[in-house]
Amino acid sequence: MRAEELKGHLDALLLAALEGGPRHGYAVIEALRQNTGGRLDLPTGTIYPALRRLEQAGLITGAWSVVGGRRRREYRLTAAGTRALSGRRADWRDFSATVSAALEGRPWPSPA
Amino acid sequence: MRAEELKGHLDALLLAALEGGPRHGYAVIEALRQNTGGRLDLPTGTIYPALRRLEQAGLITGAWSVVGGRRRREYRLTAAGTRALSGRRADWRDFSATVSAALEGRPWPSPA
DNA sequence: GCGTGATACGTAGCGTTGCTACCTATAGTC
DNA sequence: GACTATAGGTAGCAACGCTACGTATCACGC
Numbered sequence: 001m002r003a004e005e006l007k008g009h010l011d012a013l014l015l016a017a018l019e020g021g022p023r024h025g026y027a028v029i030e031a032l033r034q035n036t037g038g039r040l041d042l043p044t045g046t047i048y049p050a051l052r053r054l055e056q057a058g059l060i061t062g063a064w065s066v067v068g069g070r071r072r073r074e075y076r077l078t079a080a081g082t083r084a085l086s087g088r089r090a091d092w093r094d095f096s097a098t099v100s101a102a103l104e105g106r107p108w109p110s111p112a
Numbered sequence: 113m114r115a116e117e118l119k120g121h122l123d124a125l126l127l128a129a130l131e132g133g134p135r136h137g138y139a140v141i142e143a144l145r146q147n148t149g150g151r152l153d154l155p156t157g158t159i160y161p162a163l164r165r166l167e168q169a170g171l172i173t174g175a176w177s178v179v180g181g182r183r184r185r186e187y188r189l190t191a192a193g194t195r196a197l198s199g200r201r202a203d204w205r206d207f208s209a210t211v212s213a214a215l216e217g218r219p220w221p222s223p224a
Numbered sequence: 225g226c227g228t229g230a231t232a233c234g235t236a237g238c239g240t241t242g243c244t245a246c247c248t249a250t251a252g253t254c
Numbered sequence: 255g256a257c258t259a260t261a262g263g264t265a266g267c268a269a270c271g272c273t274a275c276g277t278a279t280c281a282c283g284c
Binding site: 115116119136137138156157160161164180182183184185 | 231232233234235240241242
Binding site for chain 1: 113114115116117118119120121124125128129131132133134135139143144147148149151152200201203204206207208210211212213214215216
């Protein structure tokens with residue numbers, strides 16, 4: 001998967017990963033990897049800053065906890081985050097339909 | 113349509129717009145607009161630099177012409193461009209399936 | 225002749241954002 | 255002691271589409 005492709009869609013994926021309940025960053029990475037058959041294997045340098053962005057935007061809230069001697073920051077969706085997620089889903093459907101139409105449709109004849 | 117969503121996918125759209133025959137920049141914009149029912153209405157500041165990038169990458173070639181007193185730069189796909197287009201189409205299908213799986217699938221239960 | 229809109233090309237500079245590369249720390253296993 | 259998995263983080267970079275301009279021609283109304 002080329003790198004730039006994900007730009008602008010990561011937030012939606014992260015919100016979706018938190019939809020089923022609270023998760024910490026590392027678990028989000030694993031969930032994404034498992035749910036996409038390994039096609040989406042995002043580096044920590046992508047996930048952690050993105051989660052902080054979402055927290056700062058008020059779409060998720062984070063709380064520290066310690067499990068098995070290791071500290072975790074558990075994130076959960078806020079009400080605004082839930083709304084944002086459904087907005088992003090609609091955006092994705094629209095975007096994906098638009099690009100598919102432009103890309104997969106039969107060649108557009110040039111007027112010449 | 114949010115702005116960042118397009119990132120990394122524009123090249124494919126431009127190549128596809130040239131698949132049916134040579135077009136100049138302004139005509140590409142119109143073709144994109146018409147072919148997506150107006151959902152994709154890209155500014156010239158997006159299209160012209162992108163076409164130059166593609167030309168520099170050897171995926172398209174441009175040639176000046178004058179029609180009705182106005183100069184145009186007509187672009188056409190090169191052989192490499194045609195190959196690139198089919199690669200990008202495959203990328204899109206893979207990417208779109210991956211994101212849809214992660215986004216539209218039923219909520220993953222949290223392991224807690 | 226003048227203004228306005230469509231056609232047609234272009235550039236400068238910006239902001240966003242995901243990535244690479246690196247760092248810290250604990251627990252378990254060999 | 256070394257290594258892997260788990261868990262968090264930052265600095266700096268590169269890519270790229272967008273905004274805001276600027277240039278020019280042609281057609282049309284007035």
